[in-house]
Amino acid sequence: MAEERKYPVGIQTFSEVIREGYVYVDKTNLVWKLAHYSKYIFLSRPRRFGKSLLASTLASYFRGEQALFQGLKMAALEQDWIQYPVIHLDLSGAKHMPPELVRVELERIIKPYETLYGRDESEQTPGMRFSGVVQRACEKTGRPVAIIIDEYDSPLLDVLHEEEDLKTRREVMQEFYQRLKMLDPYIKFCFITGITKFSQLSIFSTINNLTNVTMDSAFSGICGITEQELATVLGTDIARLAEVCGLTYEEMHLKLKTRYDGYHFTENSDEIYNPFSLLRAFHQREIVNYWFESGTPTFLIQQLRHYHTDIMSVDRLEVPASAFDQPTENMADALPLLYQSGYLTIKGYDRETELYTLAIPNQEVRIGYTQGLLPAYTGLKSADTQTGFALKFWRALKNHDLDLALREMQAYLAGIPYVEGFKKKLEEATTKEGFYEYTLYLIFSMLNVYVRTQVKCAGGRADIVVHMPDTTYVLELKINGTARDALNQINSKNYALPYKTEDRRVIKAGVSFSLDSRSISDWMIAE
Numbered sequence: 001m002a003e004e005r006k007y008p009v010g011i012q013t014f015s016e017v018i019r020e021g022y023v024y025v026d027k028t029n030l031v032w033k034l035a036h037y038s039k040y041i042f043l044s045r046p047r048r049f050g051k052s053l054l055a056s057t058l059a060s061y062f063r064g065e066q067a068l069f070q071g072l073k074m075a076a077l078e079q080d081w082i083q084y085p086v087i088h089l090d091l092s093g094a095k096h097m098p099p100e101l102v103r104v105e106l107e108r109i110i111k112p113y114e115t116l117y118g119r120d121e122s123e124q125t126p127g128m129r130f131s132g133v134v135q136r137a138c139e140k141t142g143r144p145v146a147i148i149i150d151e152y153d154s155p156l157l158d159v160l161h162e163e164e165d166l167k168t169r170r171e172v173m174q175e176f177y178q179r180l181k182m183l184d185p186y187i188k189f190c191f192i193t194g195i196t197k198f199s200q201l202s203i204f205s206t207i208n209n210l211t212n213v214t215m216d217s218a219f220s221g222i223c224g225i226t227e228q229e230l231a232t233v234l235g236t237d238i239a240r241l242a243e244v245c246g247l248t249y250e251e252m253h254l255k256l257k258t259r260y261d262g263y264h265f266t267e268n269s270d271e272i273y274n275p276f277s278l279l280r281a282f283h284q285r286e287i288v289n290y291w292f293e294s295g296t297p298t299f300l301i302q303q304l305r306h307y308h309t310d311i312m313s314v315d316r317l318e319v320p321a322s323a324f325d326q327p328t329e330n331m332a333d334a335l336p337l338l339y340q341s342g343y344l345t346i347k348g349y350d351r352e353t354e355l356y357t358l359a360i361p362n363q364e365v366r367i368g369y370t371q372g373l374l375p376a377y378t379g380l381k382s383a384d385t386q387t388g389f390a391l392k393f394w395r396a397l398k399n400h401d402l403d404l405a406l407r408e409m410q411a412y413l414a415g416i417p418y419v420e421g422f423k424k425k426l427e428e429a430t431t432k433e434g435f436y437e438y439t440l441y442l443i444f445s446m447l448n449v450y451v452r453t454q455v456k457c458a459g460g461r462a463d464i465v466v467h468m469p470d471t472t473y474v475l476e477l478k479i480n481g482t483a484r485d486a487l488n489q490i491n492s493k494n495y496a497l498p499y500k501t502e503d504r505r506v507i508k509a510g511v512s513f514s515l516d517s518r519s520i521s522d523w524m525i526a527e
Contacts, residue, residue: 005237007283009276012052014060018068023237023279025229028074030222031057038211040180040190043219044197045265046342048276048291050223051193052090055150058191059088062146084188085137087113088148094155099168102155106130106176113137126172131179134186144188147180153194153328160303160328170198196328196340215325220269225278227261227271237282244285259287262362263342267349277364292368300341301372307334314338315445315452316347316359324358343369363448370445394447400471402507406523409443413519436477436513437463459493472499472506479513483524486510491526 008022017024034041035058045051060068064083069075094105106126110133117136123129137145155173159165180190197212213219225234230253242252256278263272277290303309314335324339331337338344339358343365348357360366389412396405437453441464444451450467466473474496476486487510490496499506507527514521 005240005282007279008053009280009283012056014053014056015065015068017053023234024072025225025233025275026072027054027222028057028061028069028072029077030219031061032074032077034058034191034213034219034222035061035189037213037218038209039187040192040210042192042197042210042212042214043222044194044212044214044340045223046263046340047195048274049342050275052092052150054223055088055090055148055191055193058189059086059146059148062086062189082143084143084146085117085141086146086148087134087137088150090150091154092151096158097155099165099172102169102172105155106172125175127175127177127179130176131183134179134183138186145183145186146188147183147190149190149192151194152177152192153196153198156198157196160306196337197326198328215266215321217266217268220264220266221272223275224263224272225275226273230256230273230278234278234282241282241285241287245287255287256281259289259363262345262347264346267346267356269346274362274364289364289368291364292372300337300343303334303337304373307331309334314344314358314360316357317344318350318355318357320355324356366448367446370442373442390447393443394449397449397466397468397471397473400505400507402473402509402525403523406509406511406520409440410520413439414517436479440464440475440477455495457493457495457498459495459497462490462495465499468504470504472496472504474499474506474508475511476509477511477513479515481512483510483512483522486512487524487526 006020006022008017008024011017011022016022031054043051043054061074061078062084063086064081066075066078066081069078089109091105091109093109094102097105103126107129110126110129113133114129117133117140119129120132123132134145134147155169156166159169180187192210197214221229230238238252238256239249241256242249245252247255256273260274260277260281261271263274264270265272274291280290281287317335319335324336324344326336328336328340335344335358343360344358345361346356347359349355350357360369389408392408393405393412396402396408441451441453444464444466452465452467453463455462455465462474463477464473464475466475474490476490476495478486487508490508490510496506496508505527507525509526510524511520512522513519
């Protein structure tokens with residue numbers, strides 16, 4: 001039997017990964033290139049994408065820890081292995097803290113370096129203490145300092161629209177970060193990473209030569225796992241997982257690709273797998289939605305609500321880069337945050353129009369995203385969607401039995417208690433049809449079915465179009481109308497016509513809803 005492999009799930013320290021023999025996808029050639037690319041570098045990537053491991057690898061490199069890189073790509077690139085003083089700060093501990101405790105946390109993470117390099121008691125603020133440590137480290141070692149700041153935006157993300165609180169916290173962080181420009185003579189290299197981009201922080205406004213490599217094709221694969229890395233470094237892991245699940249290698253590869261692949265960080269980058277979810281699947285020998293174990297982050301739902309985001313419009317958008325690669329505090333809608341947080345990714349680029357196509361990356365994000373939004377947008381508890389309904393509904397659609405699928409949907413909706421959240425959302429809806437469009441959109445999306453709403457065609461707008469591998473379903477919804485009226489509208493306005501040329505079945509359905517039963521009351525199906 002082959003030796004068990006150790007997967008670095010949740011381990012973010014490079015030295016521990018190497019010394020303890022964990023599986024490591026060697027990106028040290030890109031780490032070396034990054035270290036020599038620019039003096040000041042900023043990189044944004046979604047959570048759980050390996051930013052902290054990258055930061056730790058850079059720290060080990062600048063400390064000159066040559067032994068850790070033996071056998072890795074870095075060994076053939078670096079000849080000198082000069083040991084620089086390194087100040088590596090992780091700000092993830094400052095999440096969800098009031099401003100006064102953010103200050104305390106900054107002082108706490110600086111203190112170990114003061115033990116090494118000393119402290120001047122006249123340094124009263126976190127920024128002063130940070131500056132003093134950097135200068136003394138340089139003076140005592142005779143070499144400039146490598147500064148690495150991980151999750152720089154953690155203190156700010158949960159208060160984006162709490163004006164006073166954001167202002168106070170930002171002032172604390174500005175006082176801290178503005179020292180970087182003043183410290184330039186003492187700095188060898190400065191690497192800053194996080195999820196979002198706050199332009200008004202002095203980290204961006206005062207460092208004129210800060211190089212943002214977030215959308216630089218040279219570093220598109222520096223975090224995450226590429227298709228080539230999966231096939232070479234993790235090929236045996238695919239085979240093992242396939243054996244456990246009773247699948248062929250090819251079937252397991254396709255499952256992993258559908259669930260965890262699909263990220264692009266530039267217009268021409270390779271597809272990137274979510275590293276946390278992929279390694280977790282190998283470790284636990286089960287394919288589930290690991291990225292959303294703790295649910296959709298509260299701050300994301302807050303942003304979607306704040307901007308009154310039409311969640312049915314965000315999947316497959318054509319936009320210029322300025323629409324999604326912009327400072328967080330200058331957002332006019334939730335699109336930049338959806339992209340920067342990993343809920344949308346680049347799926348295409350048109351050089352002629354300079355427009356990017358953004359869409360949900362993969363099955364894991366689609367399912368987790370919609371499960372998290374279902375209660376927020378409909379009042380229905382997400383747990384209700386975990387019943388046998390989902391499996392029955394999916395099988396019926398897969399077998400082209402829309403009649404059975406709608407009967408399952410009818411029973412499901414009718415069986416949900418008329419909780420206050422559901423009642424309130426229904427009453428608040430601009431149109432009752434619109435409410436049920438949202439509900440059906442989220443349920444279809446949760447099942448990883450590609451669904452569009454209010455689809456334009458020559459005759460008007462179809463309420464819902466569902467795309468299955470070999471079938472397209474065109475649905476029209478009516479409240480206080482009949483299923484026959486709805487089906488007649490599909491036919492008279494030729495909603496199904498654009499799909500007749502495709503090599504797949506086209507099934508039409510008029511669906512009537514009853515406000516009394518809060519469920520489907522009738523439907524008519526035709527091909």
